[in-house]
Amino acid sequence: MLRRIREQIGLHRHFLITAHERLDGDAIGSELALCHMLRNLGKEAVIFNQDRTPGNYLFLPGSDRIVHELPALDPFEVAFILDCGDLDRIGEAGARIGTIPNLINIDHHVSNEGFCDVRLIDPQASSTGEMIFRLVRDMGLAVTGEMATCLYMAILTDTGGFRYGNTRRDTLLAAADLVAGGADPQWISENVYESNPPARIRLLAAVLPTLRLEEGGWVGSLTVTQKALADAGALPEHTENFVDIPRSIRGVEISILYMELSDGRFKLSLRSKGKTNVERVARAFGGGGHINAAGCRTEGELSMIRSRVIRAIRASAAEA
Numbered sequence: 001m002l003r004r005i006r007e008q009i010g011l012h013r014h015f016l017i018t019a020h021e022r023l024d025g026d027a028i029g030s031e032l033a034l035c036h037m038l039r040n041l042g043k044e045a046v047i048f049n050q051d052r053t054p055g056n057y058l059f060l061p062g063s064d065r066i067v068h069e070l071p072a073l074d075p076f077e078v079a080f081i082l083d084c085g086d087l088d089r090i091g092e093a094g095a096r097i098g099t100i101p102n103l104i105n106i107d108h109h110v111s112n113e114g115f116c117d118v119r120l121i122d123p124q125a126s127s128t129g130e131m132i133f134r135l136v137r138d139m140g141l142a143v144t145g146e147m148a149t150c151l152y153m154a155i156l157t158d159t160g161g162f163r164y165g166n167t168r169r170d171t172l173l174a175a176a177d178l179v180a181g182g183a184d185p186q187w188i189s190e191n192v193y194e195s196n197p198p199a200r201i202r203l204l205a206a207v208l209p210t211l212r213l214e215e216g217g218w219v220g221s222l223t224v225t226q227k228a229l230a231d232a233g234a235l236p237e238h239t240e241n242f243v244d245i246p247r248s249i250r251g252v253e254i255s256i257l258y259m260e261l262s263d264g265r266f267k268l269s270l271r272s273k274g275k276t277n278v279e280r281v282a283r284a285f286g287g288g289g290h291i292n293a294a295g296c297r298t299e300g301e302l303s304m305i306r307s308r309v310i311r312a313i314r315a316s317a318a319e320a
């Protein structure tokens with residue numbers, strides 16, 4: 001596969017780079033690092049994302065050049081689709097991007113269906129950033145300081161600050177090489193984790209009283225309503241990592257964030273500890289992800305959704 005990716009890069013000149021909607025650090029860091037790599041090779045590369053870049057990632061070199069309007073697709077010979085397992089995850093432009101003649105998918109999600117002929121899929125990798133790091137190295141290319149910053153940030157965020165089960169020896173070795181290549185861990189962490197807008201903390205204050213512990217304290221959840229968002233003057237992106245809060249409670253194995261969307265549906269983010277599988281739970285609702293981190297969308301009344309989720313959790317636990 002590496003050979004085919006190298007071939008595609010050698011043969012073509014115009015590249016579109018994209019990732020999933022509701023961007024996270026891994027998606028943005030991976031896109032930017034790949035974009036720097038292609039430009040260093042003298043290629044034309046444009047990053048398109050449906051959603052705007054969350055404020056705490058705007059420090060990344062190149063983030064000001066990301067576009068949010070889909071450009072005319074004719075010039076693009078290759079699209080890199082990063083950190084997602086199918087075209088729908090890109091958002092509304094997914095189908096159109098799918099018409100670009102050559103698609104290359106780089107991803108680490110278990111639920112990847114293999115929708116591209118040319119693909120690097122490694123569910124063992126901590127992050128797409130770790131995979132891009134390996135790609136750059138295996139292609140014999142230099143990791144510049146800009147790339148190192150973007151890739152370190154991608155790995156840092158997808159491992160929850162090197163804490164999750166996806167943090168393996170290779171992950172830490174990659175991070176070490178990126179620090180050697182110019183990534184500054186303290187500066188990056190301060191930008192990512194210690195640059196909260198006040199609205200995010202106001203929202204958190206409104207959301208903490210919604211904490212629920214169920215199944216004898218085994219399942220913890222928080223709920224974000226549209227009203228709470230509006231009252232705090234906060235944006236949906238400000239809820240990033242709220243789902244980690246119930247998980248931080250002793251005894252909680254599964255943590256859920258119920259997030260009301262503007263159309264009244266709910267987006268569920270699920271996290272778990274150890275071997276407890278939440279990917280299966282998300283899949284029962286048409287979603288997906290990883291064993292310890294998954295998500296889905298569903299509709300209905302919140303109390304109904306909650307009971308269906310608990311039933312799915314019990315069914316998944318019985319299967320294990």
Ligand SMILES: [Mn+2]
Binds near residue numbers: 026128
């Ligand atoms: Mn990722």
